[in-house]
């Protein structure tokens with residue numbers, strides 16, 4: 001049984017919900033699911049209800065996570081349409097980065113005018129990451145700001161051949177950019193929409209086989225830095241409604257699907273693991289913690305099924321797919337927090353990796 005040790009697995013792109021959306025997910029339910037999936041830490045996006053766009057809301061979220069999280073965590077501050085950049089200096093030390101939504105999705109944080117985007121870029125004066133939702137030509141618009149302001153920028157959920165081309169050039173030019181890709185764009189395409197229905201709707205949307213191939217090639221060539229889940233749970237009722245929201249859960253299936261890709265010979269094991277641990281630590285400037293690691297049996301094979309999922313929403317767009325890996329143990333700061341069956345850390349065990357609660 002090949003047991004592999006992963007040093008500090010982190011998902012830098014999750015929507016943990018809670019607050020007014022605790023019907024979808026809670027800090028407790030999702031951080032338990034994260035630990036059982038091997039994670040040391042997860043970073044939460046700001047398009048919550050209410051959105052994380054001022055200091056009071058940020059501090060409320062930090063306090064709740066501090067009391068409820070089972071694993072370590074980070075929180076993004078959200079750039080807002082009604083200019084909130086005056087807050088940046090006060091809040092920067094407590095967050096993992098700034099999130100700017102440049103194309104529409106769940107929530108109301110869309111910033112569509114380039115002059116507004118530039119104001120946020122100009123005001124973000126720390127060297128912490130700016131994480132951007134930018135699709136297709138919007139990637140070019142953001143790259144012009146990276147060129148001007150030189151802020152480290154992580155391009156979330158890159159999903160098309162066109163975007164890969166732009167970012168290949170940006171990296172060749174030495175711009176401080178990093179690239180995240182999600183398993184749903186690697187394992188599903190528009191051809192799956194007929195069978196998935198609303199459970200296959202997310203932003204960015206599923207793409208063509210050609211786009212999917214470009215993503216795999218970008219992984220093979222070492223261009224992709226991070227595999228992130230974009231864990232965005234919605235309830236069955238919401239997905240079955242007349243206007244199903246965009247977003248799919250993914251925390252529990254990301255490592256298993258990447259281990260399947262390793263089994264399929266698509267990429268080396270080391271690379272798959274680094275894209276979920278060391279590369280994230282490097283980009284978000286996190287020092288690895290001693291005695292913080294995950295042991296996984298990478299040969300264990302299974303079919304993804306509803307019944308074995310822990311996230312509150314209770315479904316996965318990957319149901320029926322073969323996946324690999326059984327998490328045997330998770331250790332955080334010298335504590336055994338998962339023993340292969342049960343989450344052992346209490347709520348509130350998790351810490352903010354980016355400073356203390358105010």
Ligand code: NCD
Nearest residue numbers: 015105106202203232246247
């Ligand atoms: C996300 C959500 O539901 O919060 N949805 C999605 O389709 N990915 C929002 C987002 O990250 O775009």
Ligand code: ZN
Nearest residue numbers: 013045230232
């Ligand atoms: Zn997201």
